[in-house]
Amino acid sequence: MTIKLKLELASGQSLKGAPLELLSKGVPIARALVDERGHAVFDAKPGAAELAVRVDRGILKTI
Numbered sequence: 001m002t003i004k005l006k007l008e009l010a011s012g013q014s015l016k017g018a019p020l021e022l023l024s025k026g027v028p029i030a031r032a033l034v035d036e037r038g039h040a041v042f043d044a045k046p047g048a049a050e051l052a053v054r055v056d057r058g059i060l061k062t063i
Contacts, residue, residue, distance in 0.1 A: 003042040005053065007034055014038075015055070023052045 003022065007015050015034040020055040022042045030042040 001044050001046040003044060005040050006048075007038045021054045024049045024052055029050045034052065
């Protein structure tokens with residue numbers, strides 16, 4: 001199963017290269033990197049479960 005998303009920050013900062021994890025029941029089941037347009041694509045096994053996405057916020061820089 002392919003899951004596509006687009007991420008946008010209200011601040012206008014880019015998330016290019018940000019590592020993301022797709023979680024099922026709090027456990028990572030797939031990983032992706034954000035591209036230059038803010039898109040990320042996960043490949044995961046099909047199934048019925050609540051999903052969440054975790055962003056490594058440590059990559060964000062403060063000005």
